[in-house]
Amino acid sequence: MIIKQLFDMDTCTYTYLIASGYxxxxxxxxxxxxxxxxxxxxxxxxxxxxxxAIDTHVHADHITALGLLRNQTGCESMxxxxxxxxxxSLKIRENELINFDGLKLKPIYTPGHTDDSYSFLxxxxxxxxxxxxxxxxxxxxxxxxxxxxxxxxxxxxLLTLPKDTxxxxxxxxxxxxxxxxxxxxxxxxRLQVKSADEYADLxxxxxxxxxxxxxVAVPANLRCGLPKG
Numbered sequence: 001m002i003i004k005q006l007f008d009m010d011t012c013t014y015t016y017l018i019a020s021g022y023x024x025x026x027x028x029x030x031x032x033x034x035x036x037x038x039x040x041x042x043x044x045x046x047x048x049x050x051x052x053a054i055d056t057h058v059h060a061d062h063i064t065a066l067g068l069l070r071n072q073t074g075c076e077s078m079x080x081x082x083x084x085x086x087x088x089s090l091k092i093r094e095n096e097l098i099n100f101d102g103l104k105l106k107p108i109y110t111p112g113h114t115d116d117s118y119s120f121l122x123x124x125x126x127x128x129x130x131x132x133x134x135x136x137x138x139x140x141x142x143x144x145x146x147x148x149x150x151x152x153x154x155x156x157x158l159l160t161l162p163k164d165t166x167x168x169x170x171x172x173x174x175x176x177x178x179x180x181x182x183x184x185x186x187x188x189x190r191l192q193v194k195s196a197d198e199y200a201d202l203x204x205x206x207x208x209x210x211x212x213x214x215x216v217a218v219p220a221n222l223r224c225g226l227p228k229g
Contacts, residue, residue, distance in 0.1 A: 003125070004042065005168065005177060008032040011062040011213070012173050015039075016127055018103070019048050025101035027052040029120065029127050030170050031065035033225050036072075039065070043073075050075045051100050054092075056129030056170055057117040058085055058221045060143060061211040067224030077224055080109060082116040087224040092118065108157055112150020113138030119158060125166045126181070132158050133169045134176040137190045140203045142210070143218070147200035151193075159185060 004017040015035065019026035026048040028039065043050060053069040053076070067087060070077040078098070081091040092098065098105040098120075106121040110131040117138070120127040130138030131153055140147045163182035184191060193199040211217070220226075 001123075002026070002046065002048075006035065006038065008035055008062060010034070012171050013059075013062050014168065014170055014172065014177075016168060017042060017048075018105075018122065019046070020101050020103055023047040025049050025051045027054060027098070027100055027105070028069065029054045030056055030059070030129070031069060033063045033065045033068060036065050036068055039069070040072075049073075052076045052078055052090075052098065054078045054098075054120070055083075055085075055221070056119065056127070056131075057114045058083060058143065058218060059130075059170075060214040060218050060221075061171075062213060063217050063220045064225040066221075067226035070224070071226075080107065080116050080118040082109070082111070084116070085222045085224060087222070087226065094118075110150075110153035110157060112140055112146055112148075112153045113143075115144035115146070115149075117153070121161070121165075124162070124164070125168060126158065126161060127168050127170075128158065129170045132167060132184060132188075134167070134172050134174075134179045134184070135188050137188070137203070139206060139208055141206070141208070142214075147203040148196050150203070151196040151199040154191065159191070 002019040006015040016029040050073045066077045076090045077088045079088045092107045094109040108119045110119045113130040165181045167179040
């Protein structure tokens, strides 16, 4: 099994490359356009055939490599069926398994950070996008974010997974790489609330600055990261 956790330092984004082994088919989750050379290096070194590039949602902090990877490799570009990115080649539905090379990835619709956010469960590992972070959760104040929807996604979906489920987030800003459902239940300060109202009050008063690339990234990502025209 190959699981590569790749990091874009500029935007603190984690990208995940998954394959059943050397010389096999692969998928990539939450790619970054500026890291395309690294992805190509790994495809070549590990003799991987990319069959799917997946984004957990329309990102606001970086430009995706979805379109570039699709055009370069012929892979499927995938996002959830709620996504407004019409450039994608296959829309994902909750619980419809993504099968590749004998591996199965389960999509879980987890709105709240955005209205098109998905997480993906694979072999006891959760690729949680921006829904569940390490000791945090994704902000809910733009792109049709909804604190109540995120509470439901967290407490009624992700936190019901087995406690030893490994959590791989789409971002980390403090040098942490991986966590677990058990850890986050115990130590994530945003998950120590007693109700949806308390969670919404917490999230609605974070007063965070906008992501620095938001005005460029969102329209670009609605085009799968490709230039206009």
